[in-house]
Amino acid sequence: MIIALNDNQKYVKAADAIKNQQFVCPGCKERVVLKSGDIKQKHFAHYAKATCATFSENETTQHLAGKLQLAIYLQHFGDIKIEAVIPEIHQRPDLLMQRGHQQIAIEYQCSPISQHKLDQRNAGYKSQNIHVIWILGNDYYVKNMIQTTILKFLVQGNLTFYLPNIKKFIHRTNFKKYDFERVSYTEKYSHHLFETVTSDGKSHVNIKKQIYKLQSLLIQKRIDEKIVCYLYQRQRLLLNAPLWIHQGWHFGLSIPNWHWRMLSLLLIEYIGLGNVVRQDVFLAKLNNYVLGDRDFKKQQSMSLLKELVQQKYIVQKEQYILVIQVPVWYESIQEKLGKVRN
Numbered sequence: 001m002i003i004a005l006n007d008n009q010k011y012v013k014a015a016d017a018i019k020n021q022q023f024v025c026p027g028c029k030e031r032v033v034l035k036s037g038d039i040k041q042k043h044f045a046h047y048a049k050a051t052c053a054t055f056s057e058n059e060t061t062q063h064l065a066g067k068l069q070l071a072i073y074l075q076h077f078g079d080i081k082i083e084a085v086i087p088e089i090h091q092r093p094d095l096l097m098q099r100g101h102q103q104i105a106i107e108y109q110c111s112p113i114s115q116h117k118l119d120q121r122n123a124g125y126k127s128q129n130i131h132v133i134w135i136l137g138n139d140y141y142v143k144n145m146i147q148t149t150i151l152k153f154l155v156q157g158n159l160t161f162y163l164p165n166i167k168k169f170i171h172r173t174n175f176k177k178y179d180f181e182r183v184s185y186t187e188k189y190s191h192h193l194f195e196t197v198t199s200d201g202k203s204h205v206n207i208k209k210q211i212y213k214l215q216s217l218l219i220q221k222r223i224d225e226k227i228v229c230y231l232y233q234r235q236r237l238l239l240n241a242p243l244w245i246h247q248g249w250h251f252g253l254s255i256p257n258w259h260w261r262m263l264s265l266l267l268i269e270y271i272g273l274g275n276v277v278r279q280d281v282f283l284a285k286l287n288n289y290v291l292g293d294r295d296f297k298k299q300q301s302m303s304l305l306k307e308l309v310q311q312k313y314i315v316q317k318e319q320y321i322l323v324i325q326v327p328v329w330y331e332s333i334q335e336k337l338g339k340v341r342n
Contacts, residue, residue: 003068004032004044011072011080014042026071026082028052062137063110065164067094070108070135073193078104089124093132103130108162109153110137118152135193136161141170144182147252150175151292158197159185171197175251178205179258180213183251207340210246211333214258215239227259240330241265243339244311250300252291260289264304265327268313276320279305 004023006012017023017034023044025032030052036042046052067082074080078099085092086105093105105125125132134153141161153159154175161170174186188197217223218238231238241262248257267285271277286301305321308314315322330336 002043002065003071004034005029009079011068011075013072014044017042017044025052060110062139062164063108066110066135066137066162067108069164069167070106070162070193071095074106077194086124086128086130088128091121091124093125096130103128105130105132107132107134108137109134110139113152115148115152133193134160135169138163138165147177147183147291150183151252151296154292154296160193162193167191169193169195171195173197176249177251177253177257178249179210179246179256205247205249207243207246208337210258211239211337211340214246215333227262236329237333238262239333240336242327242329243336244307244327250290250304252296252300253289254291255289260286261304263289264308265313268308268323269326271321271323273323273326276317276322279316279319279321282321 002014003011003026004014004017005026006017007022011026012023014034014036019034019036021034023032023034024030025044025046028046030046032044032046034042035045071080071082074095074097078097081096081098083092083094084096086096091105094108095106097104097106107121122132134155136153136159138161140149141163150159157173157175159172159175161172162168163170169190169192171188171190172185173188176184178184186197188195214223218228223238228238241258242265245258245261245265248261250257250260253260264286267282283298283301283305286304287297290297290300292300305314305316309316313323313325313327315324330339
C-alpha cells in the first residue's frame with residue numbers, strides 16, 4: 001500500500017512518510033506499519049491477521065494507483081475518504097469529499113460499466129443530494145470511444161481522464177462528428193481537475209468529400225430506400241439537396257448529419273412559407289434523432305435551430321418559429337459542385 005492517513009487525517013505517500021509516526025489504513029482505519037528496505041520501495045503494510053476489505057479486493061494496479069493519487073490531490077479541496085460506504089443507498093464511491101456543506105462522490109472508472117448500472121449509481125447519489133464526478137482511466141483514454149460511450153460520462157460537454165503514470169488530467173471538449181469520419185475533439189493536459197477548457201467553436205468540413213461519399217452510398221444502395229422514394233415522389237434527388245446538409249458536425253446523433261439536416265429542411269417545407277409553428281414542437285421533431293439525456297438533446301437541437309436562423313430559413317419570435325424562406329434544391333449535381341468553394 002503506497003498511501004495511508006497520518007494523525008492529522010491527511011493522506012501521506014509512503015515515499016514521504018517518517019518512520020516514527022503513526023499511520024492508519026484509509027479503508028479499514030486499522031493501524032499500518034511503514035516498511036522500507038534496500039530491495040523493496042517504501043510502503044505501508046497491515047499487521048498480521050488484519051482483514052481489510054478495501055485493499056484486498058481484486059483491484060487493478062491502474063485503478064488503485066489513480067485512486068490514491070486522486071485522494072492526495074483532492075485533500076486540498078476538502079475532507080477526503082477512500083471507499084466510504086453510504087449506507088442509505090448501499091453505494092461506496094472510490095472517493096467521497098466533504099467540501100463545506102456539499103458532498104461530492106468521485107468515481108475513478110477504469111473498467112467497462114453498463115448504462116443501466118451507471119444510471120443507478122447516479123440516481124443513488126442524486127437521492128442523497130451528493131454531486132458525482134466521473135473520471136476515466138487509461139483504458140478509456142487509449143480507445144477510440146464511440147458516441148454512446150462518450151455520452152455516458154459527458155458532463156457539460158466535457159470528458160475527464162486521469163493517467164496515474166504521468167499524474168495528469170486530460171480534458172476533452174468540443175466534440176464533433178462529421179459524416180464518414182471519426183469523432184473529433186479538443187484535448188488539454190492539465191494538473192488540475194477543476195479546469196476550464198474553451199472550445200474553438202469552428203467547424204471544418206470537406207464538402208466535396210461529403211457529396212462524393214454520399215453518392216457512393218447511393219450507388220451501393222446503402223441509403224434507406226424510404227428516403228430515396230420520398231424524395232423521388234416529390235421530383236427530388238438526394239444529391240441535389242442544398243449544400244447546407246453536407247456541412248453537419250453535430251455529435252451524438254442516431255442518424256448521419258446529412259440526414260438530420262435534410263429532415264429539418266423538409267420540415268420547414270412542410271410548415272410552409274409564411275407559416276408559424278411552436279418552437280417546442282419543432283425541437284421535439286429534431287430531438288427524436290439525438291442520443292443522450294434531455295439537456296444534451298435540447299442543446300444539440302437548439303444549435304441546429306440557430307444554424308437555420310443563420311441560413312435565413314426561419315426567424316424566432318418568442319416561443320414560435322416563422323418560416324421566411326424555403327430551401328432551394330439544385331437542378332443537377334454538376335450545378336451543385338460548381339457552387340462548392342475549394
